[in-house]
Amino acid sequence: MRFFRPAGICFLTCLAVLAIPTTSDAASCGNTAAGFEAWKSDFARTAIRAGVRQSGLQALANARYATGTISADRNQKSFRYTLEKFMQIRGANTIVAQGRKRKARNAEFFAALEKKYGVPAGLLIAIHGMETAFGSYMGDSQVVSAIVTLTYDCRRAAFFEPHAIGALKLVDQGAITSNTRGAKHGELGHTQFLPGNALAYGQDWNRDGRVDFYDMGDALASTAHFLRKKGWKPGRGYQPGDANYEVLKQWNAATVYQQSLAIMGRQIDGS
Template structure:
């Protein structure tokens, strides 16, 4: 009996496991959440620069508004392509491929991904780097990690963003899309950390450099199962890999159509 009581007493005195930072649905709890999340980030190995970027992050109301209103993905395919400027992307994409054939051919040799697919993604995501976002990446992604709607999905990306700050790939002031995507092809931070490639050989993975960004995109697709020389239209082997880039059906179909037109 004494041994049972002793065991219960020791269990009661044992430290409780550290809980994850609690999420919230308004900006009111964001500063308190950041303090809890900083402890989580330290345990994950985030260093001083990343922690400083977290401390300076601000609740991103525009990110929350965008997350609640992604209506373009509910359009028909024709409407989606019209709104996203598919004809312009194809026309400009063909010119880009003609101007830099060796660059795209080298990427296809290395990763097996045709030029049209990379160019279509580049055009769709940022109009070929014309607009890479106006939201601070760290603030946007930590806001989504805090927000209860999809906290579990975004927490790893928030930790990755802080790691990217530590590595010098971004800073706390780097601008990206409303959901924290960054660079020419709008990588989520976790994917940037996992699949980033230093294509220009300067010792740093920079998603705001076109060479690094497109090589990283090709690497992502190859690592997700891209089969060189196989088709990428609906029903063909590589269409499933396009799904890994974006979960919206109209987006996937639009990329496949534009890529085929660029490569034709």
């Protein structure tokens, strides 16, 4: 059941005028699909106050409870593996081998990225390979539905709320639609940005007037920009104990993930 009536513009205009921040506006989380539709109606008020417009609000109305996302969120096992097992499962040797070839084929591109953002090719290629096998699989879940479901879910609602708002604003900007596909947790594009980070750190590398995370240039430039803004120091190392190693935590909080990136990045760059 959708909470917008056919005369949606009038409804939204009136709601925007009448919405006053009060504790009663706070949407209640839930652990099943039962309260999802009512919660979306409440969350629309939060979205309006955050600046989400008509297209984003319609995307919220269209969002469906993502059971696959909830299942994936409850069963994240890979980060519990040893470093050796984790790298084996993620195909580290293949990522390094293919990564070296990709760096050689696109030497000017990666040199330009490093010149602008200070992040070396090896690390960006390792992220690209780890996240989507170099763009060969960017997910089959609807981004908006996934991230909205996680914001409704009680487990980590506060963490995901800024990303839900980000996703709805990306819809307003035309960067994504309700049907855009990504990973189970709403990550999108070549390097699997969470929507709030995509909104904040997106870069239009090819200068076509829009940030497209499904374009490799835009996605890798955005990744490098994210790392730089999170404290990356150009010319400094990123192995354990080096100045930039801590920045890897900003990309992914799992220790085995950070360790894997450091190892693969170094191997791809041949250092």
